[in-house]
């Protein structure tokens with residue numbers, strides 16, 4: 001019988017479609033998909049343009065944006081996160097015009113309000129090859 | 140508008156329980172038996188079966204074998220909270236086409252620990268949401284509620300009024316798990332779950348099942364003299380999916396409503412059985428249906444009585460918020476309650492006027508937007 005293990009924080013199950021995104025994040029780059037046909041920029045990673053079904057390239061985003069909305073998670077779905085509550089779970093509008101779901105970190109996160117400027121901050125996970133793009137309030 | 144007439148001819152419900160480990164199949168059997176008893180139909184009269192659940196790996200064909208149904212039509216109505224109304228639409232299509240004349244539509248949930256309950260998260264939820272420690276649907280709806288409050292000045296008291304009114308209606312509904320009175324203070328003081336969503340914004344997971352019986356009009360006339368017709372229905376899947384800056388406080392229900400109300404008068408509805416996984420979702424749907432302007436949902440609930448005997452009755456049996464959410468049977472609860480009301484069988488919480496009901500289902504909170512599936516129907520009692 002397997003030993004009981006403490007729950008592990010959730011990690012992405014990286015696949016061929018989103019691998020470039022995660023490889024970018026590991027090098028502190030925030031990559032978005034851009035349509036070769038219509039130029040639309042999109043997130044999350046997909047196999048085709050969500051608008052015209054065109055083929056896709058990757059572009060590097062600036063990693064800046066503003067808070068669209070947020071919630072303070074008191075009861076995480078995965079209990080491995082319970083020591084970190086409240087988790088500031090956010091929607092960010094990147095300056096490239098795309099909404100990203102992420103997490104706000106930093107000492108001053110309690111001050112967050114809608115419209116606040118944020119910048120990306122890459123967090124190392126327990127897998128040495130995976131970093132998570134999170135955000136913090138910009139000064 | 141339906142080309143041929145399709146009728147709701149009966150229903151069956153189980154008791155709801157927070158503890159029972161009754162297997163999913165047992166709940167199905169209880170609900171189906173109740174529906175067969177009510178309609179006088181025999182098992183051999185049933186030619187179509189639809190199943191909606193997340194609590195068992197067994198799909199509709201497996202369930203049909205287990206229950207011993209030989210069928211002409213089978214469906215897995217797997218659309219989250221939209222599974223009830225979604226199943227009705229698809230069964231009505233099949234009846235219209237002449238594939239069958241009677242269908243059973245079943246939704247359920249079970250805490251039977253001998254089978255796997257949890258499906259793995261889908262790709263976008265697993266790789267781009269759960270990794271940040273989110274709190275499940277409560278957190279995703281909280282993002283929407285905060286925007287509604289900040290952008291439109293909606294207050295907690297306005298949102299809470301929906302939960303409090305529904306609780307009043309539930310007090311005389313024997314199926315409801317929560318029948319004790321709830322005050323606004325109870326609502327406001329309930330524990331924070333994912334700001335601004337608090338405990339009394341959330342449904343209580345429970346086990347149980349609901350069964351609906353749909354039939355062609357010809358067959359319906361042989362079964363009952365309480366004829367309830369499916370008048371019209373519409374659906375929108377992944378509204379705004381190609382819009383990277385979507386309007387998060389407008390659901391696809393806006394387009395569903397435009398279609399529905401191009402066929403029946405908005406003012407002709409007596410009852411509103413609105414999918415209520417959260418009170419804010421009810422408020423947004425009322426706006427989307429055009430009963431008030433977008434953002435005025437708070438003022439709308441301030442000026443209307445939402446209880447079963449009020450001027451704008453919403454979730455007359457208490458809804459999922461007070462009855463409990465038996466998993467994906469939650470999407471059937473609203474149809475069954477509408478049917479009870481239209482047949483005059485809602486003992487203790489019967490609305491004064493109950494001839495025409497609007498019933499909705501919503502499912503899947505999707506990435507960065509709001510709802511994956513929005514579906515609605517209008518049903519009507521005719522002499």
Ligand SMILES: [Zn+2]
Pocket residue numbers: 035036037038039040049050051052053054
């Ligand atoms: Zn394109």
